[in-house]
Amino acid sequence: MKMSVREARAQFAAALTAVENGERVTITRNGKAVAELGPPPKKGGLDWEKLRAASKKSGLDKYTPEELWPPEFDDPAFSRAVLGLDDDWEPYRP
Structure with a gap:
């Protein structure tokens, strides 16, 4: 207008x-x-209150971060085993 x-x-x-x-x-x-x-810019980032409410509603607030993300997830050997990658696997290089 x-x-x-x-x-x-x-x-x-x-x-x-x-x-x-x-x-x-x-x-x-x-x-x-x-x-x-014009309308004010939308605030960026996460809406932490909404996130907390969703966590509580789904029951995730009852767990510690360690329970949700076990330490073995950070181990590259664990990832290779889960993905089925052998030690002799090489990435594709054209």
Whole structure:
């Protein structure tokens, strides 16, 4: 949506409603864009509260990290055994 400065002053509530609905509003002066209204940027990263709630709901909060990720998972020999890789295995090299 585009609005002149005059329209933006007169219809600021309408511009905010458009922004709330996900639209960007460009404000122009003499036909040139001088400002843009838009929704605030979404916060990035993890929502830790949501993660804790999901862990509790699924019962994962009852376990320690060591119980969920046993030490042998960090051993390369364990990974090779699980994947069925022999000692003489070599990666493909073109």
